[in-house]
Amino acid sequence: MTVTDVAGAPVAELSLVPKLFVTRAMDALRKARTLPAAERTAALARAGRIFAEETVDGLTFEEYQRTVARVSGVPMGVVRAATAAIIEATEVAPVAAYQARPVGAVDDWRAEETRRGSAVWTRKGDVFAVHAAGNHPGPHSLWVEALAMGYRVAVRPSRREPFTPHRLISALRAAGFGADQVVLLPTDYDAADEILRSADYGLVYGGDEVVRKYAGTRVLPQGPGRSKMLVPAGTDWRDHLDTIVDSIAHQGGVACINATTVLVEGDPAPLAQAIAERLAAIPSLPPEDEKAVLAVQPAEGARKLEAFLLARAAGTTAHLGGDGIVEELGDGSAVLRPAVHQLDRPDAEQAGIELPFPCVWVAPWSPADGIGPLRNSLVLTAFTDDEALIDELLAEPTISNLYLGDHPTYWIRPGVPHDSYLGEFLMRTKTVIRD
């Protein structure tokens, strides 16, 4: 099948592997030997350098980045940041992955602690499968942690953007991981299920439906972020406007860690207006432009998103994008421009609508509303020092990450969890005592 850029121009041909190939590849992963930890660490770091510095399969790093921007529509600056994060992840994955290790456990049965009896952190399985998303290269920095933990890994790339996993896996192979230790498996939907079925554990990206389907299984779903920001009374939003606007629009608004909803105690209108003014000033540029900020999509798809937004936003007050969010670039592609809508209550249904561009819902909130409207957030940035509220927010299971004070929702570093540590899902402790 043909991979096209945002203007519909063909960029590459992607061959899909048949189910039988998947079965055999997964078998090979299962039979393979895991590299010793020290070799994994070295190979991962080497892979990062190859990824960044070498020509991989005919593409230089710059050509690769430009291609990713053109096919995914993610702005060039975001691609640079995301690919830098991937390179850093290969370097630090061996450390970052082990941040999840319980304090009572050691890495290796050879550790001195096991002579007295100690927990050892061990893999729950051998083979890990990833159904990657194509909206952003960033998530590919996560599964390298599984390699660091000693899993053999199969990645099914998104058809929209197969370049990042292809380059990363090529680099990992060149760096010393065997063909039976990490594989790229582009497939149709039927064979895609086979990849998950024949793996011990899996990771999938998708919407609410995917999350419901896989919740509580051996497959870890990564769903919508619905990240939020809370501006309580006593905090002047003017002091944090940069952080708020950045949280909405950084990375073109395509990520799950972009703010979807801003809740403000008091009248939301002035903040909504201020956000709208800032976002309105962002220029519309093709994704490969160094100054691009906004994401670009094929015009037809952009129009569908626009129609969806306009239909769902009915009854709200538009501060930006009320007439539409599509600006065509004339080559078949279109910039997804920001939208700012004001809601009249924090539990309005629109507050949970997350779209792949800077689309924010600004709603009133008061302590009487409680934390209900703050639930189901991948990231919640709360400009508060109210300890009772913080206690409550931290205890809330559906808030995955809590940022207090002036920290954008997209803040993330290797070594801190994105949505719990991957190691919490893939590893377990086992007691070992020896003579």
Next chain:
Amino acid sequence: MSTVDPLLEFPLDTQPDPDEFLRAALRWHFSPETGSPFWIERAGTLGFDPLTDIGGFADLGRFPNLANELRDVRAEDLIPRGYGDRPDVVGVYESGGTTGAPKRIVLLKEWLDRLLAWSSGQLDRHGVPQGVNWLVVAPTGPHMVGDVIKRQTAFRGGLAFTVDLDPRWVKKLIADGKTAEAGAYAEHIVDQVAFLLQTQDIGVLMCTPPVLERLARREDLAKLIDEKVKAINWVGTQMDADTRYLYRTEVFPKAHLYSGYGSTMILGNASERPGLTDDDPCIYDPFAPHMVFDVVDPGTRETVAYGERGQVVMHHVSKSLFMPNNLERDYATRVPGPEGVWQIGDSVADIAPVQEFDNETVIEGVY
């Protein structure tokens, strides 16, 4: 007492004039003494006289597609009266039921003998050895394929081991979203195949692509198959070229892999054209003039150009059955007949099911 036109029983090593053969068949099927009640009853409603208005295969399109009537017609009414009071019936068989209620057809011994003689010649051309045992993982009653292959094995001097497969049950499970149960059923099939592979001399394995895939997944069985089996015959659903290549080169490098394509409604099955390379599509040449294929544009019903895709139309013309213009569920590429071999009508390649057929969604599955 009627006499049988020798044209209807032409020796297989001769080439009858196809149009004369067709006219002889029409005389047989539409004469009150020899025809079936099914056709004699319908003769008056056709709007033309099949005995005088049909000059040859080119005119066959005038007949309506009556295959849907096979869903509820009395099976007895399908047997030509010319076979007398004690026709030698092998069985009454049904279509898969993929597209609604099953259609029913009667298989007469006389036709089966002709079919086996012809298809056995095809197997010889594929290099399939005679005198070996077959492991047939296919549906038996009410479906035809199991019984026919059993008889074919006997015809070629081997024993047939059968593992029954109920495609309708699998399709029902898949339609209900019970994929795990469908998978468990398929594993049950594979378990039964395993016992036979482990204990018996199996020279030829016949199964569907989904079953073959599950066999390949079990390393011990894949090894056994490659050691014992001389030929693997896959039938029932399509297989993509990449998968075929993997089987030939990596999974079963020693066995000869070939496919078959047929339909209950033409009372038979054609093997893939011998000598095709991995880059060729799977081409099927029918048993002409008894089976005749056409590939049409589904909208206009016009025959498509060679190399174009369209929906498959099949005709069956023999002494035992006349069933023209049956629009099959499959899509195919229209291909000329094999060079140097006499054939009327087209060959078909790269079969794939139509997704929607007679307003029933086609369900493919383990079958």
